[in-house]
Amino acid sequence: MAANKKAKMILDKDFKIGSIDKRIYGSFIEHLGRAVYGGIYEPGHPEADEKGFRKDVIELVKELKMPIVRYPGGNFVSGYNWEDGIGPKDKRPKRLELAWRTIETNQVGVNEFAEWAGLVDSEVMMAVNLGTRGPDAARNLVEYCNHPEGTYWSDLRKSHGYKDPHNIKVWCLGNEMDGPWQIGHKTANEYGRVACEAAKVMKWVDPSIELVACGSSNMRMNTFGEWEATVLDHTYEHVDYISLHTYYGNYENDVKNFLAKSLEMDEFIKSVISICDYIKAKKKSKKVINLSFDEWNVWYHSREADKQIEPWSIAPPQLEDIYNFEDALLVGCMLITMLKYADRVKIACMAQLVNVIAPIMTENGGAAWRQTIFYPLMHASVYGRGNALQPVVDTPVYDCQDFEGVPVLETIAVEDEENDALTIFAVNRDTDSALELECDIRGMDKYRVIEHIVLEHEDIKAVNTKDNPYNVQPHSNGNAAVVDGKVLAALPKLSWNVIRLSKA
Numbered sequence: 001m002a003a004n005k006k007a008k009m010i011l012d013k014d015f016k017i018g019s020i021d022k023r024i025y026g027s028f029i030e031h032l033g034r035a036v037y038g039g040i041y042e043p044g045h046p047e048a049d050e051k052g053f054r055k056d057v058i059e060l061v062k063e064l065k066m067p068i069v070r071y072p073g074g075n076f077v078s079g080y081n082w083e084d085g086i087g088p089k090d091k092r093p094k095r096l097e098l099a100w101r102t103i104e105t106n107q108v109g110v111n112e113f114a115e116w117a118g119l120v121d122s123e124v125m126m127a128v129n130l131g132t133r134g135p136d137a138a139r140n141l142v143e144y145c146n147h148p149e150g151t152y153w154s155d156l157r158k159s160h161g162y163k164d165p166h167n168i169k170v171w172c173l174g175n176e177m178d179g180p181w182q183i184g185h186k187t188a189n190e191y192g193r194v195a196c197e198a199a200k201v202m203k204w205v206d207p208s209i210e211l212v213a214c215g216s217s218n219m220r221m222n223t224f225g226e227w228e229a230t231v232l233d234h235t236y237e238h239v240d241y242i243s244l245h246t247y248y249g250n251y252e253n254d255v256k257n258f259l260a261k262s263l264e265m266d267e268f269i270k271s272v273i274s275i276c277d278y279i280k281a282k283k284k285s286k287k288v289i290n291l292s293f294d295e296w297n298v299w300y301h302s303r304e305a306d307k308q309i310e311p312w313s314i315a316p317p318q319l320e321d322i323y324n325f326e327d328a329l330l331v332g333c334m335l336i337t338m339l340k341y342a343d344r345v346k347i348a349c350m351a352q353l354v355n356v357i358a359p360i361m362t363e364n365g366g367a368a369w370r371q372t373i374f375y376p377l378m379h380a381s382v383y384g385r386g387n388a389l390q391p392v393v394d395t396p397v398y399d400c401q402d403f404e405g406v407p408v409l410e411t412i413a414v415e416d417e418e419n420d421a422l423t424i425f426a427v428n429r430d431t432d433s434a435l436e437l438e439c440d441i442r443g444m445d446k447y448r449v450i451e452h453i454v455l456e457h458e459d460i461k462a463v464n465t466k467d468n469p470y471n472v473q474p475h476s477n478g479n480a481a482v483v484d485g486k487v488l489a490a491l492p493k494l495s496w497n498v499i500r501l502s503k504a
């Protein structure tokens with residue numbers, strides 16, 4: 001057995017990064033695969049409520065304490081006519097859905113989705129179609145959703161049985177418009193102009209809304225950087241956030257390299273902040289544009305299987321990644337990375353929520369269960385509220401295929417002043433040995449460990465399935481303790497740790 005490695009860190013209440021916006025624990029439901037149909041909505045399922053929503057799924061989503069959920073796409077939104085999904089269900093058209101080559105039945109639309117979001121105590125983040133449509137359809141949707149009454153669209157909503165406005169606050173101006181795969185793909189100048197005009201009229205309908213402009217689909221796009229700068233040049237005074245998207249995969253089957261991929265996410269965030277601030281300086285603006293990391297996850301397991309799916313079926317099993325234990329560790333590293341930028345990353349959505357690259361899986365007509373990646377998201381959302389603290393970290397490092405100097409210890413701390421709680425989130429990336437952590441908690445010497453949650457597994461490829469849903473799950477037998485004002489803990493090799501402290 002390899003000798004344990006050692007890491008030291010210092011935490012101080014005064015080393016604040018910023019207040020964590022709870023919306024960074026958001027998620028995403030797209031009209032794609034079985035996310036909506038067979039995921040959140042399945043009339044006739046034994047667990048369905050009178051509206052057709054699966055109560056077993058609602059219960060699992062509630063465990064995530066998910067504050068915001070992006071809808072209805074994704075690539076789907078760029079060909080979507082939102083009017084298809086309102087009014088009597090038997091009158092709604094079936095359409096060829098070109099982004100994912102399926103048939104969309106429109107049995108769920110904006111009203112049903114807003115209702116479902118209410119059931120899981122979540123706010124909706126609505127995307128508008130800037131692919132095949134533009135400012136006119138976008139402003140009508142804002143009016144339909146948010147205007148109280150007395151106009152064509154608001155009265156139509158009322159006539160559909162929704163007396164109160166949905167009051168949707170956050171709106172995405174299209175989706176991944178830099179990508180050639182997108183319906184209505186645009187150059188940065190084309191998109192910047194239409195996003196600016198859509199933003200103006202949407203805010204004129206409801207000045208209280210916040211808007212997210214599309215950034216790059218990932219930082220490997222050839223247009224990355226220039227895209228953000230051009231789009232913000234057009235839209236700076238009209239939008240509030242710029243989006244980031246990224247997905248990682250362990251194609252090379254190299255766990256050390258895979259777990260280091262959150263370093264690329266770190267670089268991505270840092271670069272986008274710099275671009276936002278460059279445009280701010282250039283425009284001599286007082287306004288700060290924040291980041292909405294509204295698609296992030298591991299996505300690669302299902303890519304081959306998806307090529308075999310016949311086009312033009314209803315809700316086929318698309319993008320159904322079955323996540324293993326190492327995926328949960330990278331998801332933990334990605335959550336920690338976003339928390340390190342709590343002052344600028346204000347919204348984030350794990351993509352997606354149910355069945356489609358998701359923490360929750362279901363069987364049509366059958367069970368629902370938690371995938372491995374469910375756990376780090378749930379822990380961060382439940383225990384990661386308050387101020388992010390900047391730890392001073394002294395950790396061993398390693399080199400791998402794509403990265404040099406990868407920290408073995410990936411960590412962040414969150415202080416919840418209201419509840420006198422301090423939580424340390426930590427991943428030990430070491431594949432061979434436990435990491436002996438010594439953490440100086442300056443000025444918080446009255447704190448005691450109340451729980452040390454650990455997610456570990458001897459098999460990095462272990463998964464949860466319908467027949468073995470608890471194969472990978474956390475335990476609370478970690479050994480963290482406070483000794484002489486220091487938190488001492490052995491973080492098992494390849495583990496996700498949540499060390500919860502409270503004032504004694």
Ligand code: AHR
Nearest residue numbers: 030074075076175176351
């Ligand atoms: O989340 C799956 C897809 O990934 C989304 O539809 C798209 O925005 C991204 O490319």
